[in-house]
Amino acid sequence: MSEQELNPPKTQQESAEPQARAEAKFAPRIPIRLRWTMLVGFTVALSVVVLFFVILDIERDAWLESQAAQAELQVDRLTDELKLPMLSGSSAETDLVVQGFLEKVPTVLGVLLKKVDGGVRRYGEVGDGKALSSAQINGTKVQQLSIGALWYAKSVRYAKTDLGEVAVHFSEQAWEEIASQLVKEILLGALIVVLISALWVYWLAGKMSQRLEMLANAAGKVAGGDYHVKMPVRGNDEISDAISQFNMMAKELLHKEALRNVFERYLNPKLVTDVFEGGQMKLENHRQEVSVLFADMVHFTSFSEITDTEEVVNVLNTHFEVFNRIIAYYGGHVDKYIGDAVMAVFNHPFADKDHARHAAKAGLAIAVACRELGVVRFDGEPISFRIGLNCGQAIAGNIGAAKRLEYTIIGDAVNVASRMSSVGEGGELVMSRATFEQLGPGFGFRSIGEQDIKGVSHDLELGVVEVKSEQVKRNIEHVVDLAFNLQLPEDVQKMEGDV
Structure with a gap:
């Protein structure tokens, strides 16, 4: 298998995920309760501002209406007092009347008097008077x-004679005081409303975010592989629905993991991985080079005849448990158990360029493990296994009926490995010279001659493989020790340092 097949190129989405996670990690985290508090506070403040302008406009309209009524009375009184002085043409009396009016009415800032002959007299604050002079005053x-400030005007008539026009400038100080007091009261009320609503929303959002934080923590546990998570469901809202669905998801994942653990005990590990992680099987029939290891119990028939059934099963399971750990450590997997024999495959379904070397170490470790187990039969003979190894081309495929398939390997490489396990004595690892030459340094080959192997067209030179390197020996002893202490890591990348 090529490096490209082992490490397929990442898709655009997969390559973008780490960057997205990094950006999310360094992004400022704003709690939900703070976001809701800010949102509600801003909304309430905006509402208060809008209401303030509405109330201010209503109040000003009411004040202007009241001011207009008062101004009408004051202007009518002034025009009545000006009729005789203006009719007689006495400027002194006219000035006296206007000055007296300004003193009696403090809300009046100025008066502009325009006579029929075009003369204009100004009293108090009237500005430049151009706009007033051009203003048209009709009627009595x-x-x-409409010149910006509060000016009220009226024509001065005596009987049917036009004497002139008078305009009075009224102060807006009263409105400014009212508006100032109104602003203070509304701001105080707004502050109280915003504070109370913010505290209420902060508490309410805190109750919501507390459940969301619990949900996030639980999701983190599930992401870490802990499916024994069950959150309490309180309330009847969207968050409680999400928690309920999360509990169902965790329960299904736990059930799925339990099923996976069960299936991994009986099925090919690649099949289980593809089904549970990818949702579909991608097990295609193909041919590839593998190393096949057989371990067959010596004199099993006689042992099973004189031993209780439970004891036979117990002895086999005890040995096979240790064998399985050793095989898994060296990167292989148990393809099947055939009665009293175990068949292990290396370089399938998981690629391993040193599969022959690892398979040989596994076979030698199995022999050492049998001796350390030291199980003795009733006839006094120790339990031992004949071990055979062969490396060659095999067919990996789905074998069986439509409703009962087994994904396994078949071919001459498997048959020859089975024959090898029947050649040697108990506790010996037997293989051909061709297989031995693929092991690498650290091993010795004790030839037992050429033999005719069923299914092979020519004789093969067979031999017993022995350990010649102290480093390989220590590695095998270490692995056996781990197998007995239940500490074997099932990762071929963590194997020995003598490859």
């Missing part, structure tokens, strides 16, 4: 001039 009723 008081009218407000």
Whole structure:
């Protein structure tokens, strides 16, 4: 298998995920309760501002209406007092009347008097008077001039004679005081409302975010492989629905993991991985080079005849448990158990360029483990296994009926390995010279001659493989020790340092 097959190129989405996670990690974290508090506070403040302008406009309209009524009375009184002085043409009396009016009415800032002959007299604060001079005053009723400030004007008539026009400038100080007091009261009320609503929302959002934080923590545990998570469901809202669905998801994942653990005990590990992680099987029939290891119990028939059934099963399971750990450590997997024999495959389904070397170490470790177990039969003979190894081309495929398939390997490489396990004595690892030459340094080959192997067209030179390197020996002893202490890591990348 090529390096590209072992490490397929990442998709655009997969390559973008780490960057997205990094950006999310360094992004500022704003708690939900703070976000809700800010949002509600801003909304309430905006509402208060809008209401403030509405109330201010209503209050000003009411004040202007009241001011217009008062101004009408004041202007009517002034025009009545000016009729005789203006009719007689006495400027002194006219000035006296206007000055007296300004003193009696403190809300009046100024008066502008325009005579029929075009003369204009100004009293108090009237500005430049151009706008007033050009303003058209019709009728005998008081009218407000639309020149910006509060000006009320009226024509001065005596009988049917036009004497002139008078305009009075009223102060807006009273409105400014009212508006100032209104602003203070509304701001105080707004502050109280915003504070109370913010505290209420902060508490309420805290109750919500507390459940969301619990949900996030539980999701983190599930992401870490802990599916024994069950959160309490309280309330009847979207968050409680999400928690309920999360509990169902965790329960299903726990059930799925339990099923996976069960299936991994009976099925090919690649099949289980593809089904549970990818959702579909991608097990195609193909041919590839593998190393096949057989370990067959010596004199099993006689042993099973004179031993209780439970004891036979117990002895086999005890040995096979240790064998399985050793095989898994060296990167292989148990393809099947055939009665009293175990068949292990290396370089399938998981690629391993040193599969022959690892398979040989596993076979030698199995022999050492049998001796350390030291199980003795009733006839006094120790339990031992004949071990055979062969490396060659095999067919990996789905074998069986439509409703009962087994993904396994078949071919001459498997048959020859089975024959090898029947050649040697108990506790010996037997293989051909061709297989031995693929092991690498650290091993010795004690030839037992050429033999005719069923299914092979020519004789093969067979031999017993022995350990010649102290480093390989220590590695095998270490692995056996781990197998007995239940500490074997099932990762071929963590194997020995003598490869």
